[in-house]
Amino acid sequence: MHRVADLVADYLESKVQAYPVVPRISPGDVRRQLPPSPPAQGEPIDRILDDYHRVIEPNVTHWNHPGFMAYFPVTGSGPGVLAEALTAALNVNAMLWRTGPAPTELEELACDWYRQMLGLPPEFRGHINDTASISSLLALAAARERAVDLDVRRRGLAGRADVPRLTVYCSDQAHSSIDKAMITLGLGLANLRRIETDGAFRLRIDRLEEALEADRKAGARPIALVATLGTTSSTSVDPIAAMAAIARRDQLFLHVDGAYALAAGICPEFRQHMQGLSEADSIVTNPHKWLFVPVDCSLLYVRQPDLLRRAFSVVPDYLTTTETGVTNLMDYGVQLGRRFRALKLWMVLRSFGVAGLQERIRYHCELARQFAAWVEAEPGLELVAPVPFSTVCFRATPDLPPEHQDRINEQLLERVNAAGPVFLSHTRLRGRYVLRLTVGNLRTTPAHLERAQQIIRTAHSQALATYAP
Amino acid sequence: MHRVADLVADYLESKVQAYPVVPRISPGDVRRQLPPSPPAQGEPIDRILDDYHRVIEPNVTHWNHPGFMAYFPVTGSGPGVLAEALTAALNVNAMLWRTGPAPTELEELACDWYRQMLGLPPEFRGHINDTASISSLLALAAARERAVDLDVRRRGLAGRADVPRLTVYCSDQAHSSIDKAMITLGLGLANLRRIETDGAFRLRIDRLEEALEADRKAGARPIALVATLGTTSSTSVDPIAAMAAIARRDQLFLHVDGAYALAAGICPEFRQHMQGLSEADSIVTNPHKWLFVPVDCSLLYVRQPDLLRRAFSVVPDYLTTTETGVTNLMDYGVQLGRRFRALKLWMVLRSFGVAGLQERIRYHCELARQFAAWVEAEPGLELVAPVPFSTVCFRATPDLPPEHQDRINEQLLERVNAAGPVFLSHTRLRGRYVLRLTVGNLRTTPAHLERAQQIIRTAHSQALATYAP
Numbered sequence: 001m002h003r004v005a006d007l008v009a010d011y012l013e014s015k016v017q018a019y020p021v022v023p024r025i026s027p028g029d030v031r032r033q034l035p036p037s038p039p040a041q042g043e044p045i046d047r048i049l050d051d052y053h054r055v056i057e058p059n060v061t062h063w064n065h066p067g068f069m070a071y072f073p074v075t076g077s078g079p080g081v082l083a084e085a086l087t088a089a090l091n092v093n094a095m096l097w098r099t100g101p102a103p104t105e106l107e108e109l110a111c112d113w114y115r116q117m118l119g120l121p122p123e124f125r126g127h128i129n130d131t132a133s134i135s136s137l138l139a140l141a142a143a144r145e146r147a148v149d150l151d152v153r154r155r156g157l158a159g160r161a162d163v164p165r166l167t168v169y170c171s172d173q174a175h176s177s178i179d180k181a182m183i184t185l186g187l188g189l190a191n192l193r194r195i196e197t198d199g200a201f202r203l204r205i206d207r208l209e210e211a212l213e214a215d216r217k218a219g220a221r222p223i224a225l226v227a228t229l230g231t232t233s234s235t236s237v238d239p240i241a242a243m244a245a246i247a248r249r250d251q252l253f254l255h256v257d258g259a260y261a262l263a264a265g266i267c268p269e270f271r272q273h274m275q276g277l278s279e280a281d282s283i284v285t286n287p288h289k290w291l292f293v294p295v296d297c298s299l300l301y302v303r304q305p306d307l308l309r310r311a312f313s314v315v316p317d318y319l320t321t322t323e324t325g326v327t328n329l330m331d332y333g334v335q336l337g338r339r340f341r342a343l344k345l346w347m348v349l350r351s352f353g354v355a356g357l358q359e360r361i362r363y364h365c366e367l368a369r370q371f372a373a374w375v376e377a378e379p380g381l382e383l384v385a386p387v388p389f390s391t392v393c394f395r396a397t398p399d400l401p402p403e404h405q406d407r408i409n410e411q412l413l414e415r416v417n418a419a420g421p422v423f424l425s426h427t428r429l430r431g432r433y434v435l436r437l438t439v440g441n442l443r444t445t446p447a448h449l450e451r452a453q454q455i456i457r458t459a460h461s462q463a464l465a466t467y468a469p
Numbered sequence: 470m471h472r473v474a475d476l477v478a479d480y481l482e483s484k485v486q487a488y489p490v491v492p493r494i495s496p497g498d499v500r501r502q503l504p505p506s507p508p509a510q511g512e513p514i515d516r517i518l519d520d521y522h523r524v525i526e527p528n529v530t531h532w533n534h535p536g537f538m539a540y541f542p543v544t545g546s547g548p549g550v551l552a553e554a555l556t557a558a559l560n561v562n563a564m565l566w567r568t569g570p571a572p573t574e575l576e577e578l579a580c581d582w583y584r585q586m587l588g589l590p591p592e593f594r595g596h597i598n599d600t601a602s603i604s605s606l607l608a609l610a611a612a613r614e615r616a617v618d619l620d621v622r623r624r625g626l627a628g629r630a631d632v633p634r635l636t637v638y639c640s641d642q643a644h645s646s647i648d649k650a651m652i653t654l655g656l657g658l659a660n661l662r663r664i665e666t667d668g669a670f671r672l673r674i675d676r677l678e679e680a681l682e683a684d685r686k687a688g689a690r691p692i693a694l695v696a697t698l699g700t701t702s703s704t705s706v707d708p709i710a711a712m713a714a715i716a717r718r719d720q721l722f723l724h725v726d727g728a729y730a731l732a733a734g735i736c737p738e739f740r741q742h743m744q745g746l747s748e749a750d751s752i753v754t755n756p757h758k759w760l761f762v763p764v765d766c767s768l769l770y771v772r773q774p775d776l777l778r779r780a781f782s783v784v785p786d787y788l789t790t791t792e793t794g795v796t797n798l799m800d801y802g803v804q805l806g807r808r809f810r811a812l813k814l815w816m817v818l819r820s821f822g823v824a825g826l827q828e829r830i831r832y833h834c835e836l837a838r839q840f841a842a843w844v845e846a847e848p849g850l851e852l853v854a855p856v857p858f859s860t861v862c863f864r865a866t867p868d869l870p871p872e873h874q875d876r877i878n879e880q881l882l883e884r885v886n887a888a889g890p891v892f893l894s895h896t897r898l899r900g901r902y903v904l905r906l907t908v909g910n911l912r913t914t915p916a917h918l919e920r921a922q923q924i925i926r927t928a929h930s931q932a933l934a935t936y937a938p
Contacts, residue, residue: 001477004555007555009470011558023570025570028574030575031574038586038822040822040824041822041823042819042820042824042825048548048819059571060561060571060809061561061570062559063559071568071787074562076558079514081558084553084554085553086521088545088549088813089476089481090545091543092529099539099540100529101499102499105500106500106503108500109505114507130599131805133806144655152657153657153658155659156626156634156651156656156659157656159635163628165627166627180783183610183621183622184654186655232787295806296599296806312652318702318896320895334602336600336601337757339765344557351512354507354509354510426789
């Protein structure tokens with residue numbers, strides 16, 4: 001255990017920055033270095049840790065590297081790592097209050113602490129899931145359950161003349177987890193309406209109204225709206241207040257996906273982007289993204305927890321308990337097994353404190369604004385979307401037709417990432433290939449951003465110089 | 470980190486056994502000891518660890534206690550705890566090969582190692598989920614997807630005249646996760662047929678045939694059978710080979726739930742219970758149960774991984790990568806975010822070795838057999854089910870009407886658990902209240918079983934002496 005303590009400390013304090021963020025290996029390289037079959041006899045832990053150090057550590061993509069600016073960065077912070085070690089030693093399954101009293105109560109408490117930090121009203125009750133994919137799936141299951149007359153829990157959706165198509169609405173920028181929830185819940189991808197967005201990549205209310213009307217005319221029954229607070233591509237924010245008004249008017253369920261950006265809501269100045277949030281029926285936010293809690297930790301706040309219980313509570317004989325009036329967390333979702341994830345959230349919240357977390361969120365947004373200013377000043381680069389939080393979308397704009405621009409930007413990204421010290425990702429906006437840089441790792445400093453700028457500048461010249469259409 | 474190393478070592482080596490397995494607290498006791506709001510400023514880690522030590526550790530139910538014999542025991546073993554600390558420090562999200570090359574390849578390798586240990590043919594491809602609840606949900610989603618003509622992914626199940634009710638079959642002993650999968654997938658609880666079991670709690674093939682015929686006559690379309698290898702109540706094993714023959718004949722998907730007991734398949738002598746297993750379409754087994762891997766780690770083996778990809782692969786622009794021919798684990802299920810769970814499985818398999826794991830499984834089964842023999846010899850107690858693995862179902866049989874017997878057994882269980890050193894659970898079999906004792910923690914020894922016997926004997930006399938009908 002003390003050797004592992006040293007391995008972890010070495011890795012986080014220095015070694016991680018010595019690695020390229022993305023290892024320079026080819027598919028199969030790792031597996032080739034390991035025996036194809038398990039050992040017959042046990043091996044000493046030191047030999048296993050040697051192999052970890054030699055084969056595994058260098059060959060991960062270093063999500064905990066301060067130069068990781070791709071996707072949405074995450075941080076396995078010190079208190080978070082400590083909490084995970086304790087969690088594994090306790091090894092609690094907090095499916096019932098009785099099988100995890102402290103884990104159950106700490107989960108309720110930590111979720112409530114974070115609710116207060118976000119300025120959400122007390123009627124929102126939170127619980128922790130593994131991922132936003134599951135949190136959003138549960139939210140849409142609650143929406144489906146709210147259509148009481150359909151009795152989906154018992155009767156399902158198939159083979160019924162009395163159930164119309166059930167439609168759900170999100171923007172064309174919403175996350176793929178919404179697609180997966182539609183598939184899983186038996187609603188079908190074709191019944192997800194991806195509504196056109198405006199110039200700043202926010203859902204267009206007029207188009208939403210048109211879609212609702214068209215679907216109703218065609219005999220479908222709209223059940224839910226999904227607003228995104230910080231889309232994956234550009235961190236745009238949908239008009240939540242206007243969507244909430246429609247949801248209220250039409251008795252639709254309103255789910256808000258704030259997996260990444262809602263963390264910024266702990267700073268009052270960012271709440272300008274979050275008007276209407278407290279009128280949502282459910283909200284997902286992932287402390288394992290921008291709140292320095294190790295993966296996995298996704299928080300789902302719901303206004304009517306009873307909907308989740310009605311949908312999902314199944315208590316077989318072997319899981320009955322005699323305590324009354326307690327929360328049994330297994331009742332709120334699909335999964336019976338539940339790791340003690342609240343411990344790391346609680347330890348991170350305490351270790352940083354509200355002010356410490358606010359300071360870091362602000363700092364990341366400031367670093368992103370500085371980077372955006374650099375992009376604007378840099379010849380041949382342009383910003384492609386507003387920068388409300390810590391994500392910057394940009395691209396090179398050589399004087400070539402769009403497809404050639406795209407290819408140059410692809411090559412630019414490849415060159416930037418091949419350099420080693422930073423890792424950016426890409427997306428498409430309005431069909432065009434775009435580079436994304438997000439500041440979100442706890443240890444990212446201005447020096448890492450400067451390094452990114454140098455690398456981008458060099459790669460940009462090279463990509464232009466070597467481009468052969 | 471070194472203080473945490475000491476906390477963990479102290480806890481596992483000695484302190485855990487000094488605690489009662491189930492803490493003697495009431496709902497709300499933990500929360501009352503903690504501030505209702507988060508701290509404004511960060512706190513020193515030592516103060517947080519002090520609180521952990523004072524408020525959290527004593528108030529969990531000690532799943533890692535060798536006297537934990539309730540439900541299915543689990544073990545946060547040494548190598549597993551070390552792996553979790555390393556996992557949190559790396560903090561990888563292995564959604565794509567590119568975002569976690571070593572994690573992706575180690576997951577494929579560790580699953581394949583375990584497949585070899587279980588004697589399953591190489592066409593089974595494994596991947597890791599958090600829980601068996603999710604693994605079984607994915608299996609039934611694959612079954613749903615195999616009905617190609619229905620195009621459920623795109624069109625869903627609702628509002629369609631061309632989709633009949635889709636029915637699924639399991640025994641009346643199958644786990645509640647199958648119910649939850651039926652709810653989630655939009656199939657509906659009413660379309661799950663819980664087939665009657667025989668005297669040894671195994672699905673009756675004749676009743677299954679009747680149910681299939683009746684459903685077809687009524688216009689439903691059977692899509693899947695679920696066989697349980699080690700039911701939760703009594704660890705009975707369904708007739709997998711006979712179910713496989715029906716599945717083949719009727720083109721049904723066969724899922725096998727071996728979440729707990731399949732681990733015994735690493736010992737050849739236990740494979741007598743597993744005839745037909747290699748004909749399944751999917752198999753779930755949880756190394757976080759009886760294989761000493763900390764929660765969560767559930768393995769799903771599928772014969773046609775392409776079914777999962779067809780159902781679940783959604784690749785938005787921001788997640789495209791250029792590598793070809795690689796496994797992107799996000800394509801095989803609902804969840805995009807994926808912790809690096811393979812590390813702990815790999816470290817546990819290496820640390821114990823195949824022989825070391827076999828030895829412990831055999832030892833647990835031997836301890837359970839000895840306990841069962843004690844029950845048989847003990848006046849006033851009886852075994853209620855066969856003991857194929859390490860779970861013993863028993864009850865007191867005072868000369869009273871059944872409802873009174875049930876109440877006495879409830880009181881017996883309460884007294885046993887109130888003593889502190891052991892924790893048993895209960896279930897109902899044939900409607901009668903039954904006590905369950907399972908041996909599965911790595912550190913359980915004959916001394917813990919002897920202690921359990923003394924406690925049960927004392928509690929039994931007291932329950933009889935004080936019972937007032």
